[in-house]
Amino acid sequence: MSHKPATTSAELHPLLANRWSPVCFRPEPLTKSQIAQLCEAARWAPSSYNDQPWSFLLAPRDDQTAFGKLLGCLAEANQVWAKEAGLLVLAVAQTTLKKTGNPNKFGLHDTGMATISMVLQAEALGLRAHAMGGYNAAQARALYAIPETHEPAAVIAIGHPGDPATLSPDLRKREEGARIRQPLSQMAFTGKFGQPFAFE
Numbered sequence: 001m002s003h004k005p006a007t008t009s010a011e012l013h014p015l016l017a018n019r020w021s022p023v024c025f026r027p028e029p030l031t032k033s034q035i036a037q038l039c040e041a042a043r044w045a046p047s048s049y050n051d052q053p054w055s056f057l058l059a060p061r062d063d064q065t066a067f068g069k070l071l072g073c074l075a076e077a078n079q080v081w082a083k084e085a086g087l088l089v090l091a092v093a094q095t096t097l098k099k100t101g102n103p104n105k106f107g108l109h110d111t112g113m114a115t116i117s118m119v120l121q122a123e124a125l126g127l128r129a130h131a132m133g134g135y136n137a138a139q140a141r142a143l144y145a146i147p148e149t150h151e152p153a154a155v156i157a158i159g160h161p162g163d164p165a166t167l168s169p170d171l172r173k174r175e176e177g178a179r180i181r182q183p184l185s186q187m188a189f190t191g192k193f194g195q196p197f198a199f200e
């Protein structure tokens, strides 16, 4: 299992520093109680008007039909590693407000909030999570009968950390590659857009 903590200029909570997106999972199912914890974490996320626009289609690896159905929506390049995950999750955002039916411009944003809660809960359980946009959203919409008021957001693979020695050379390189980020000066601004905040 690779450990790739973030290099930071300020101390981070270990859950945040240690979270990363591996391509190496040990092919073991999650327990029902773990899956419940992941979903509870998402359920208690904040949302605009407390509208809770998220929903999650769960495909556990020990339900072969469900797992195969969501795995089949993924791009080939994602299937090669995501097939070892213990759980695949399709996050879906409601893009209309539940009370009024008006557009909810925070639907995708708040579904992302719920998703990172799920991801961090996975990390807290000693599991790992990897989000994917590389999937066929139209196929998923049709297969799962997702209504027009909702939008497939992302698929998340969650599982037990695996042994990189079991990977192909290509995947192993990815698994062990450095994690890269833009500097704080390119994202933390003050006064006007693009003007870096002075941390020192």
Ligand SMILES: Cc1cc2nc3c(=O)[nH]c(=O)nc-3n(C[C@H](O)[C@H](O)[C@H](O)COP(=O)(O)O)c2cc1C
Pocket: 019, 020, 021, 022, 078, 130, 131, 132, 133, 134, 135, 154, 179
């Ligand atoms: C919405 C979204 C879509 C992503 N799509 C893919 C994907 O299709 N395939 C993949 O291997 N990684 C995907 N990733 C993972 C990112 O590449 C990864 O989070 C980023 O490189 C930062 O690496 P880290 O999560 O290990 O810190 C996606 C992440 C997000 C949030």
